Amino acid sequence: xxxxxxxxxxxxxxxxxxxxxxxxxxxxxxxxxxxxxxxxxxxxxxxxxxxxxxxxxxxxxxxxxxxxxxxxxxxxxxxxxxxxxxxxxxxxxxxxxxx
Amino acid sequence: xxxxxxxxxxxxxxxxxxxxxxxxxxxxxxxxxxxxxxxxxxxxxxxxxxxxxxxxxxxxxxxxxxxxxxxxxxxxxxxxxxxxxxxxxxxxxxxxxxxxxxxxxxxxxxxxxxxxxxxxxxxxxxxxxxxxxxxxxxxxxxxxxxxxxxxxxxxxxxxxxxxxxxxxxxxxxxxxxxxxxxxxxxxxxxxxxxx
Numbered sequence: 001x002x003x004x005x006x007x008x009x010x011x012x013x014x015x016x017x018x019x020x021x022x023x024x025x026x027x028x029x030x031x032x033x034x035x036x037x038x039x040x041x042x043x044x045x046x047x048x049x050x051x052x053x054x055x056x057x058x059x060x061x062x063x064x065x066x067x068x069x070x071x072x073x074x075x076x077x078x079x080x081x082x083x084x085x086x087x088x089x090x091x092x093x094x095x096x097x098x099x
Numbered sequence: 100x101x102x103x104x105x106x107x108x109x110x111x112x113x114x115x116x117x118x119x120x121x122x123x124x125x126x127x128x129x130x131x132x133x134x135x136x137x138x139x140x141x142x143x144x145x146x147x148x149x150x151x152x153x154x155x156x157x158x159x160x161x162x163x164x165x166x167x168x169x170x171x172x173x174x175x176x177x178x179x180x181x182x183x184x185x186x187x188x189x190x191x192x193x194x195x196x197x198x199x200x201x202x203x204x205x206x207x208x209x210x211x212x213x214x215x216x217x218x219x220x221x222x223x224x225x226x227x228x229x230x231x232x233x234x235x236x237x238x239x240x241x242x243x244x245x246x247x248x249x250x251x252x253x254x255x256x257x258x259x260x261x262x263x264x265x266x267x268x269x270x271x272x273x274x275x276x277x278x279x280x281x282x283x284x285x286x287x288x289x290x291x292x293x294x
Contacts, residue, residue: 001103001104001107001147001220002217002218002219002220003216003217003218003219003220003221004209004210004217004218005107005111006144006148007206007209007217008206008209008210009111009114009115009144011201011202011205011206011209012115012118012202013114013115013118013137014201014202014205015198015199015201015202015205016115016118016119016121016122016198017118017122018194018197018198018201019122019194019195019197019198020121020122022190022193022194022197022198023122023190023191023194023195024122026127028127028130028131028169028172028173028176029121029122029127029130031169032121032127032130032131032134032169033121033122035134036118036121036122036134036137039137039138039141042141042153043141043144043145046144046145046148046150046153047148049148049150050148050149050150050221050222050224051214051216051217051219051221051222052221052222053221053222053223053224053225053228055228055229055233055234055237056237056241056242058150058152058153058229058234059234059237059238059241059242059245061150061153062153062156062234062238063242063245063246063249065156065157065160065161066249066252066253067249067252068161068165069160069161069165069253069256070252070253070255070256071256072165072168072169073168073256073257073259073260074256074259074260074263076168076169076172076260076264077259077260077261077262077263077264078263079172079176080172080175080176080263080264081263081264083175083176084264089176
């Protein structure tokens with residue numbers, strides 16, 4: 001399979017993530033769609049690493065996974081804080097950042 | 100070699116279906132499960148790209164630990180069904196169109212980039228490409244600074260999550276209660292501060 005197939009697949013996964021971030025209103029699902037976009041980037045990095053024949057892209061993908069984990073932790077913390085403060089779990093309602 | 104092709108298309112279909120499921124399913128619980136399927140498909144793709152360590156990390160850390168965190172929060176909040184499309188019809192139309200434009204633009208950028216080896220299976224690989232040993236060696240030599248920065252970032256995120264998600268009133272009540280009893284003879288400075 002050509003490397004191009006992997007890149008096209010990652011482009012489509014990224015686009016699906018973009019569509020989800022734009023259309024969904026549940027912040028949990030928006031976080032999941034952010035994961036989709038990060039994973040699409042990971043797939044492209046690993047495909048380029050395979051194309052290039054060096055492992056640097058894989059190390060970058062590993063770091064991206066760390067960033068994704070951090071983003072999940074902080075995002076879920078914010079969502080739990082919203083729930084505790086009886087705020088609506090809906091990003092359209094969350095228009096200000098004051099706690 | 101045909102086996103790799105078949106495996107690629109199965110895994111790619113699985114990853115795409117999982118991604119679509121994340122966006123299209125109404126219940127956040129099913130969205131999380133769909134993302135787990137997506138991640139497993141991606142892990143197979145990583146294996147096909149000779150990224151063995153990354154595939155293992157993807158399955159164990161991502162599909163395992165991080166998704167369990169999601170499931171906990173979904174179960175805690177109670178994943179309420181929501182209407183898929185927002186009431187304002189503009190975003191519902193604009194979103195998919197914009198996403199399609201992004202996909203086409205990315206494909207054009209990839210294919211017309213003129214990279215020589217895009218149409219090949221990739222470069223010749225040495226032995227042990229993508230093995231844990233090689234990745235660890237790179238992490239501790241060439242990429243030491245990003246590695247340390249990532250570990251520090253994980254620490255900051257963990258502390259931040261604890262600060263975000265704690266019960267503020269509960270902690271203060273527990274914290275100040277015993278303190279008052281303990282300081283039977285407080286000096287005036289701390290008393291003033293506390294008041």
